Amino acid sequence: MLLETQHLTKTFGDHVAVNDVNLQIEKGSFTALLGPNGAGKSTTMNMLIGLSRPTAGRIIYDQQPKLGVVFQGSVLDNMLTVRENLQIRADQYRHVPADRVAVLREQLGLTSFMKQRYGTLSGGQKRRVDIARALLNEPDILFLDEPTTGLDIQTRLAIWTLIQRLQREHGLTVILTTHYLDEADSADNVIVIDHGRVLARGTATEIKDRYAADLLTLTSPDVPQLAAHVAREPLRVTDQQIAFSLPTMQDALDILTTNRALISNFEFRPGTMDDAFLALTGKGMR
Amino acid sequence: MLAMIKRNLLLYFRDRSGVFFSLLGALISFVLYLVFLKKNMLASWHQLPNAKLLLDTWLIAGTLAITGITTTLTNLALLVTDKEQHIAADLELTDAGPLRLFASYLCSAAFIGMLMQVAMFAIMWGGFYVTDGLTFSASTLLNVFVLMGTSSLLATAVNAAIIRGIHSVDSLDKLGTIVGTAAGFLVGTYIPIGMLPTFAQNLVKFIPGSYVAALYRQFLMADKLNPVFAGHVAARDQFERLMGVRLNWSTLLTQQETYHIMGLIFIGAVALAFGTEWFQVWRRHRRVVHER
Numbered sequence: 148m149l150l151e152t153q154h155l156t157k158t159f160g161d162h163v164a165v166n167d168v169n170l171q172i173e174k175g176s177f178t179a180l181l182g183p184n185g186a187g188k189s190t191t192m193n194m195l196i197g198l199s200r201p202t203a204g205r206i207i208y209d210q211q212p213k214l215g216v217v218f219q220g221s222v223l224d225n226m227l228t229v230r231e232n233l234q235i236r237a238d239q240y241r242h243v244p245a246d247r248v249a250v251l252r253e254q255l256g257l258t259s260f261m262k263q264r265y266g267t268l269s270g271g272q273k274r275r276v277d278i279a280r281a282l283l284n285e286p287d288i289l290f291l292d293e294p295t296t297g298l299d300i301q302t303r304l305a306i307w308t309l310i311q312r313l314q315r316e317h318g319l320t321v322i323l324t325t326h327y328l329d330e331a332d333s334a335d336n337v338i339v340i341d342h343g344r345v346l347a348r349g350t351a352t353e354i355k356d357r358y359a360a361d362l363l364t365l366t367s368p369d370v371p372q373l374a375a376h377v378a379r380e381p382l383r384v385t386d387q388q389i390a391f392s393l394p395t396m397q398d399a400l401d402i403l404t405t406n407r408a409l410i411s412n413f414e415f416r417p418g419t420m421d422d423a424f425l426a427l428t429g430k431g432m433r
Numbered sequence: 434m435l436a437m438i439k440r441n442l443l444l445y446f447r448d449r450s451g452v453f454f455s456l457l458g459a460l461i462s463f464v465l466y467l468v469f470l471k472k473n474m475l476a477s478w479h480q481l482p483n484a485k486l487l488l489d490t491w492l493i494a495g496t497l498a499i500t501g502i503t504t505t506l507t508n509l510a511l512l513v514t515d516k517e518q519h520i521a522a523d524l525e526l527t528d529a530g531p532l533r534l535f536a537s538y539l540c541s542a543a544f545i546g547m548l549m550q551v552a553m554f555a556i557m558w559g560g561f562y563v564t565d566g567l568t569f570s571a572s573t574l575l576n577v578f579v580l581m582g583t584s585s586l587l588a589t590a591v592n593a594a595i596i597r598g599i600h601s602v603d604s605l606d607k608l609g610t611i612v613g614t615a616a617g618f619l620v621g622t623y624i625p626i627g628m629l630p631t632f633a634q635n636l637v638k639f640i641p642g643s644y645v646a647a648l649y650r651q652f653l654m655a656d657k658l659n660p661v662f663a664g665h666v667a668a669r670d671q672f673e674r675l676m677g678v679r680l681n682w683s684t685l686l687t688q689q690e691t692y693h694i695m696g697l698i699f700i701g702a703v704a705l706a707f708g709t710e711w712f713q714v715w716r717r718h719r720r721v722v723h724e725r
Binding site for chain 2: 218221222226227231239240241284
């Protein structure tokens, strides 16, 4: 285990931001901390990278780790060029090879705007530079705090592909926070956090299986008769359609085969991360 | 540490208008003097020979002291903005170490303070050379340059100690306004110290910049004062006390005593600034991360 937390807790006055969180992060894994705003994701991350002290509990690293962190906001200087920003940060590490900035420039495709001021870059370009900065010291673990918030869908996809490539090709351990549910889909490990507590953990598929109900919508010429034939309480009924929320795909198959004659059309939608997330965290806004 | 100093200097000079306004802030006493005060003060000094040159050097001295205070404070603002924008958190992840990072902020501030004093000196001397034919001897210039270094170190240390208590850019701006406004009075540049009420005179003695201003006046005015007061010790003391050329504790302070006082203030301020930084670092790093 590269990183482990035991009963990690952080309070601010009366407010418990992180409550008894136990994490196990394996080397080379990809973990997504998923949670709504104010769930305690960033607080957890700040403790993991040593920026804030836990009120209680322990953080245990396997060896003295080299950390790379992509913060939620920009932490580079708007008035300096990309090259200046990266070179200055690189010089502040002890064992960074002289060509590191050049290597990252190629790897992350920064060449066309190396001489541009950081402040004039687009959101996606900035994010790539931020990631390059986090990779300067060839970290063992890369932390990313909401790396794709505020980016358009193409850029989000590009950033996401980049992070996955880094994990695959360089054996990087990646831990990121996000509130985009579709992003959590491709992580090895999803940890759903709310109100500072871990609500669920596992692969995205496991979580969906466990917490997200499948949706079966049936179109029928005789809806009342169809409803009478199915023992379950329907989710909603209209003149031509009836919808059921079902725990497994098998249940859907059973309904479809036994009522074949009454069904003119059907739609089956497996549970999504959204469903699991709403089931876990509730629908209230905060 | 060098990389960090380079960054701070780059940030300062990239912001052209920032540099301009930083100079303008220091130039204000100079402009105020030229526009409003010079005529009045000259009228009250008419019995002195060389009155014009004495007044010019007196003003340069006070303005340089203010420049040291305000420009170092402006540059140290980076400490607060970096913290507020979480840049400090990012810097802490590097191998630089918090105390070295802190030291590099101070070094760049001191460097800027020195540079801006040189620039201000050149501007003012240039102006007075053209209008009043002001010149200085080489030894005076040497003394002034050494004092510029001392002045910016002292101002940096004192400002750094003050800035430790400030955590938002908003309150920093307010502090900057207060310092910018008050400095001219507190080091006796707008109004000669001897003309202030007793309470204000005592207050002036608690301001580190006053000692810098006094030394500047001693160095810059010496060449002009010596012939004027040749043989009149009492009259000279009286003048020096009035104009803040030498500050009065129980007796008028000598150059050496003034330097000693500045040294003590410097050590105290550095201890305070670094002490609080060190304490914060120590508190935060008490074994947060455990290794197997």
